Amino acid sequence: MAKNVKVYSTATCPYCIKAKQFLKDNNIEFENIDVGANPDKAQEMVDKSGQMGVPVLDIDGKIITGFDKDAIKESLGI
Amino acid sequence: MIYDLIIIGAGPAGITASVYAARKRINFLVISKDIGGQTAWSGDIENYTGYQFVTGADLVTKFEEHMKKYNVPLKEEGVLELKKKGDSISIKTNKGAYETKTAIVASGKYSKELGVPGEKEFKNKGVTYCATCDGPIFAGKDVAVIGGGNAGLDATLQLMKIAKHVHLINITPELTGDKIMQDKVEGAGNVTILNNTRVTEVMGDKMVTGIKIKVYLPAGRENEKEKTLTLQGIFVEIGLMPNSDFAKELDKNKKGEIKINSFNETNVPGIFAAGDVTDIPAKQIIIAAGEGSKALLNAFSFLSRKK
Numbered sequence: 001m002a003k004n005v006k007v008y009s010t011a012t013c014p015y016c017i018k019a020k021q022f023l024k025d026n027n028i029e030f031e032n033i034d035v036g037a038n039p040d041k042a043q044e045m046v047d048k049s050g051q052m053g054v055p056v057l058d059i060d061g062k063i064i065t066g067f068d069k070d071a072i073k074e075s076l077g078i
Numbered sequence: 079m080i081y082d083l084i085i086i087g088a089g090p091a092g093i094t095a096s097v098y099a100a101r102k103r104i105n106f107l108v109i110s111k112d113i114g115g116q117t118a119w120s121g122d123i124e125n126y127t128g129y130q131f132v133t134g135a136d137l138v139t140k141f142e143e144h145m146k147k148y149n150v151p152l153k154e155e156g157v158l159e160l161k162k163k164g165d166s167i168s169i170k171t172n173k174g175a176y177e178t179k180t181a182i183v184a185s186g187k188y189s190k191e192l193g194v195p196g197e198k199e200f201k202n203k204g205v206t207y208c209a210t211c212d213g214p215i216f217a218g219k220d221v222a223v224i225g226g227g228n229a230g231l232d233a234t235l236q237l238m239k240i241a242k243h244v245h246l247i248n249i250t251p252e253l254t255g256d257k258i259m260q261d262k263v264e265g266a267g268n269v270t271i272l273n274n275t276r277v278t279e280v281m282g283d284k285m286v287t288g289i290k291i292k293v294y295l296p297a298g299r300e301n302e303k304e305k306t307l308t309l310q311g312i313f314v315e316i317g318l319m320p321n322s323d324f325a326k327e328l329d330k331n332k333k334g335e336i337k338i339n340s341f342n343e344t345n346v347p348g349i350f351a352a353g354d355v356t357d358i359p360a361k362q363i364i365i366a367a368g369e370g371s372k373a374l375l376n377a378f379s380f381l382s383r384k385k
Binding site for chain 1: 133210211213214217240
């Protein structure tokens with residue numbers, strides 16, 4: 001079954017763009033959350049990850065901070 | 079296999095060298111942890127010829143497209159060691175080992191840290207080194223930018239549009255960045271410029287809650303007492319350090335920058351260097367790109383002479 005993937009990002013951060021591109025290249029559907037445009041979601045990201053840097057990925061509840069390609073692959077099983 | 083050339087780094091210098099290398103059809107490789115280097119983190123760029131305005135991210139996309147057009151081979155690895163070994167050069171990374179006849183070190187620089195208590199503890203918990211990336215998270219909050227040079231002013235220009243208030247903390251008596259940027263910052267209603275000021279501590283509980291600062295008055299006058307500013311974000315923009323630790327055999331200046339001559343040659347034959355990691359006097363995207371091209375042309379001559 002497809003995993004529920006959320007990407008907390010800002011419009012300008014290079015590693016957010018890379019993370020999203022990586023998911024697209026692997027045909028992974030995801031919900032993009034622009035924390036710059038949405039302060040509530042920014043707080044949600046801080047609460048989930050315990051830090052204030054982007055990107056943060058939520059893969060079925062597993063939180064990955066930064067564009068950690070190996071951790072993302074492992075969580076997605078790809 | 080022994081490569082003709084390995085380029086370390088994929089910022090403007092490394093990428094430009096790679097495009098030239100591809101056009102020379104030599105057997106080469108680029109090794110870099112990321113693409114774009116500091117350019118990727120830059121906000122607005124208005125001095126790269128041909129672009130009256132471009133963001134760092136967009137310029138890097140253009141660089142990447144240029145690399146892809148020439149099918150530049152890239153290994154996303156971190157270099158740990160660069161060493162002359164007999165007639166060739168050996169390179170160790172976090173994932174493997176490589177051998178090459180020539181190398182171009184174009185590994186750029188990384189952000190310098192403040193070195194004050196609390197900074198490490200609250201890294202990514204309010205302390206950040208990338209206004210372009212993390213700036214939007216601090217919308218409506220009080221923040222400090224540390225550094226009055228171009229990088230600090232660039233961060234301030236980005237943040238004053240989104241943050242509630244920006245304290246610009248500058249260690250020197252006056253801001254040192256470009257006048258055009260200074261004027262914009264001084265004209266903003268929500269920026270306080272604090273000159274002659276140092277950060278002495280980062281404070282927080284789970285996240286950053288403030289900083290301690292101290293004003294240093296000219297000699298002969300008593301220093302002001304430490305003051306506390308309440309804020310949620312700290313953007314450190316106090317300069318850069320060269321990524322040159324892995325190149326132990328290369329001569330460097332006091333700042334750790336690799337010494338090169340006008341042919342981009344280092345003290346080790348066959349090893350060239352280009353861009354911000356070197357001791358050239360100006361650090362600019364366009365200069366790094368030019369240096370990358372120059373290094374490749376000189377490395378290519380070196381290879382031709384060896385044949």
